[in-house]
Amino acid sequence: MAIQTQERRAAEEPQTPADPPTAPDEAVLAVERKRARRRQSSKNWSLFLLFAGPNILLILAFIYYPLISNMYYSTLDWRLGSPRATSVGLDNYIRFFTSPSGVEVWRVTGIFTAGAVIGSMVLGLLIALVLNKKLPGRTIARTAVFSPYVLSGVGIALVWNFIFDPARGALSHILGFFGIASPEWYLNEDWALLMVIIVYVWANLGYCAVVFLAGLQSIPQDLIEAATIDRAGPIRRFFSITLPLLTPTVFFLLVTNIIFSMTRAFDILRTMTPTGHGTNTIIFEIYLQSFGAYQRAGYSAAIAVVLFFTLFVITAVQLRFVERKVHYQ
Amino acid sequence: MKKLSTGRALRGTAVFSLAALALTACGPDTSGESAEAETNDTDWSSVESADSIIFATNHPGGSQDIENELIEEFTDETGIEVEVITSGANYEETSQWFQTGGGSNADVIVLSDATWFPSYLNDALAPVDELLEAAEVDTSRFVTALYDDYLYEDAHYGAPYARSTPLFYYNADQYEELGLEVPTTWEEVAENGRALVEAGLTDSGFSFPSADSYVSWTAANLAWAYGGAWSEDWDFSAIASDGTVEALEFAQDGVGDWATVSSTTPDDDFGAGVTSQAIASTGSLVGILSVADFEVGTAFLPGGPAAEGETPTGGAGLMIASASSPEKQLAAAMFIGHMTQPENTARFSQATGYVPVNQDSDMSDVYAETPQFETAVEQLSRSRSQDNARVFLPGGDLELSQTLQAILTGDGDVREQLEALQTQLEELYESELASELD
Numbered sequence: 164m165a166i167q168t169q170e171r172r173a174a175e176e177p178q179t180p181a182d183p184p185t186a187p188d189e190a191v192l193a194v195e196r197k198r199a200r201r202r203q204s205s206k207n208w209s210l211f212l213l214f215a216g217p218n219i220l221l222i223l224a225f226i227y228y229p230l231i232s233n234m235y236y237s238t239l240d241w242r243l244g245s246p247r248a249t250s251v252g253l254d255n256y257i258r259f260f261t262s263p264s265g266v267e268v269w270r271v272t273g274i275f276t277a278g279a280v281i282g283s284m285v286l287g288l289l290i291a292l293v294l295n296k297k298l299p300g301r302t303i304a305r306t307a308v309f310s311p312y313v314l315s316g317v318g319i320a321l322v323w324n325f326i327f328d329p330a331r332g333a334l335s336h337i338l339g340f341f342g343i344a345s346p347e348w349y350l351n352e353d354w355a356l357l358m359v360i361i362v363y364v365w366a367n368l369g370y371c372a373v374v375f376l377a378g379l380q381s382i383p384q385d386l387i388e389a390a391t392i393d394r395a396g397p398i399r400r401f402f403s404i405t406l407p408l409l410t411p412t413v414f415f416l417l418v419t420n421i422i423f424s425m426t427r428a429f430d431i432l433r434t435m436t437p438t439g440h441g442t443n444t445i446i447f448e449i450y451l452q453s454f455g456a457y458q459r460a461g462y463s464a465a466i467a468v469v470l471f472f473t474l475f476v477i478t479a480v481q482l483r484f485v486e487r488k489v490h491y492q
Numbered sequence: 493m494k495k496l497s498t499g500r501a502l503r504g505t506a507v508f509s510l511a512a513l514a515l516t517a518c519g520p521d522t523s524g525e526s527a528e529a530e531t532n533d534t535d536w537s538s539v540e541s542a543d544s545i546i547f548a549t550n551h552p553g554g555s556q557d558i559e560n561e562l563i564e565e566f567t568d569e570t571g572i573e574v575e576v577i578t579s580g581a582n583y584e585e586t587s588q589w590f591q592t593g594g595g596s597n598a599d600v601i602v603l604s605d606a607t608w609f610p611s612y613l614n615d616a617l618a619p620v621d622e623l624l625e626a627a628e629v630d631t632s633r634f635v636t637a638l639y640d641d642y643l644y645e646d647a648h649y650g651a652p653y654a655r656s657t658p659l660f661y662y663n664a665d666q667y668e669e670l671g672l673e674v675p676t677t678w679e680e681v682a683e684n685g686r687a688l689v690e691a692g693l694t695d696s697g698f699s700f701p702s703a704d705s706y707v708s709w710t711a712a713n714l715a716w717a718y719g720g721a722w723s724e725d726w727d728f729s730a731i732a733s734d735g736t737v738e739a740l741e742f743a744q745d746g747v748g749d750w751a752t753v754s755s756t757t758p759d760d761d762f763g764a765g766v767t768s769q770a771i772a773s774t775g776s777l778v779g780i781l782s783v784a785d786f787e788v789g790t791a792f793l794p795g796g797p798a799a800e801g802e803t804p805t806g807g808a809g810l811m812i813a814s815a816s817s818p819e820k821q822l823a824a825a826m827f828i829g830h831m832t833q834p835e836n837t838a839r840f841s842q843a844t845g846y847v848p849v850n851q852d853s854d855m856s857d858v859y860a861e862t863p864q865f866e867t868a869v870e871q872l873s874r875s876r877s878q879d880n881a882r883v884f885l886p887g888g889d890l891e892l893s894q895t896l897q898a899i900l901t902g903d904g905d906v907r908e909q910l911e912a913l914q915t916q917l918e919e920l921y922e923s924e925l926a927s928e929l930d
Contacts, residue, residue, distance in 0.1 A: 244591030
């Protein structure tokens with residue numbers, strides 16, 4: 164802006180009659196200006212490449228190249244590791260969207276995502292409300308709540324395998340104490356799905372609780388106090404003040420939890436149910452189709468592309484429509 | 493709109509072409525020309541073995557220590573260094589590792605009976621007949637049924653290594669308490685199981701495996717006993733035959749009566765005393781003996797109306813990578829020869845519980861220490877190679893296992909489920925294999 168003003172002033176300044184510009188001078192000046200612009204532009208580009216170049220190269224090599232390669236592989240009928248393949252166009256996509264097994268994957272993914280997101284967020288909020296109180300030992304409690312989030316998914320799954328084992332597990336002993344038989348967690352598809360949702364929610368709870376806690380601590384206390392003076396009860400205060408002011412946090416957690424539950428549950432699913440019997444969410448199905456028994460690398464690549472665009476659309480829709488409803492302070 | 497200059501258009505086209513070229517260069521060949529299998533016309537007498545090889549193993553049966561011991565001796569004898577790579581926690585992971593980039597430099601690989609065939613289809617395995625001959629390995633002393641598991645189109649693609657068969661385990665203390673006889677048929681297994689449950693000695697008279705625990709492997713014996721099978725060559729009608737239906741109806745009726753389905757593995761359940769009878773791998777023998785606080789009995793697999801107890805072969809073999817140089821391949825063949833020598837095979841069996849793959853192995857020391865092991869070795873005379881539907885058809889094992897679990901844990905019509913499975917297997921064959929085998 165300042166540069167533009169200077170240029171305008173220079174253009175408006177009257178030229179002295181004693182020193183009239185000549186045509187060759189103007190041409191020389193124009194060339195000089197052009198050269199200066201080029202030098203500046205070249206300098207800017209060099210600096211840009213120096214600082215951003217390595218990162219751009221890494222992103223191109225490890226994100227965009229695999230992404231585009233995967234899109235290419237999704238158009239092939241290709242067995243994992245085979246030196247040969249056949250181009251099949253969009254057949255893999257058509258097969259995924261029309262086969263009964265593809266429909267089953269969507270059903271399982273929908274149930275798992277809904278259970279994982281709602282479970283994590285509701286329980287996370289309840290825990291955050293408790294941890295927001297001035298209770299003795301709350302720092303230790305906060306650490307304990309958050310710690311499962313940083314543990315290895317495989318480790319978590321192995322420990323929960325001991326708990327859920329219907330023959331020797333801790334849960335079967337507890338249920339047995341009350342005269343209840345342990346469900347067949349590993350043999351029944353519905354119980355298996357519930358089992359992995361419980362484990363995922365447990366592992367993810369700390370993340371939601373900590374983010375909610377940060378949101379709760381940013382709510383101005385004077386609003387709560389004013390409502391208390393106006394005789395608003397705790398439930399009224401929660402639904403009329405706390406929850407509306409938490410909507411940015413809820414929105415953030417909703418987006419991240421949906422993405423996480425669709426992409427980061429793999430280790431728990433794979434360890435607890437190795438062949439995906441009733442727990443084959445879309446991310447697990449990618450593995451099962453390619454690296455599991457079927458060895459269908461091309462078909463698996465097509466499912467991976469579908470997952471990519473599903474997450475892309477979910478995020479775009481949430482940003483476009485849900486954010487309008489969010490109350491920012 | 494700004495007009496695209498010719499230079500920019502050219503640069504854009506060049507970048508796009510390079511990207512497309514890079515994609516196709518790194519991917520598989522899509523030209524549709526079927527590459528003729530390279531004929532192996534190497535004159536092995538003129539090849540000198542390499543001085544180092546890479547051995548990829550998942551250390552089957554907890555064999556890491558004995559493998560290291562044998563490898564050290566091999567290096568001392570031949571001067572050939574062996575770099576060991578742990579290529580996975582199980583056979584599936586090792587196969588996956590070998591088929592993707594990770595295994596591209598391995599010379600010798602441990603692949604299971606159910607996972608080597610895709611690598612063969614991918615031209616990743618070298619035929620070993622001439623190689624083993626050049627390395628002076630006497631293949632005639634391998635247990636024939638175990639060696640022939642790697643025979644396809646007149647060539648062997650591996651040598652037997654960590655081989656196992658299912659074995660019948662029973663709680664000998666409980667048998668003695670009730671005066672039970674060792675069963676020879678499935679009916680007798682059911683009778684014993686019922687007696688054990690009724691006597692209050694156990695809640696599970698017999699434990700069937702789940703889909704995650706190789707049920708399609710061990711249950712093959714049940715299907716064969718009743719005259720059924722998972723397939724006959726590439727004909728999948730056997731899966732819905734009267735024999736298979738009768739066998740699985742027998743098993744389905746037994747669950748909840750004299751049998752249960754294990755949520756973990758039958759060997760875990762048996763070792764922990766949760767079940768009184770189980771069929772598990774011979775490779776589980778050492779583990780079961782180490783945890784069981786009762787006398788463990790072993791017996792041949794039970795038979796049925798149509799057959800004596802036939803036992804499906806299983807476990808893993810040693811394969812040689814086709815991508816390795818002839819020098820490395822020869823060194824790999826020498827390594828296989830060392831690992832399958834009679835004495836080394838006996839030591840490997842003793843350490844792991846796998847059956848000896850060499851007929852000349854002296855197992856007397858092993859039998860003295862672990863008498864139960866003799867049953868496993870004697871049972872080899874009844875071994876039968878597995879059906880194609882499980883070991884050669886990609887996805888066949890999973891489809892089989894999941895249907896078997898559904899039958900065992902539910903009360904659905906067995907014939908209907910098996911007919912649906914037959915259709916699935918036929919579709920799998922058409923989509924995954926037919927064009928390559930024609």
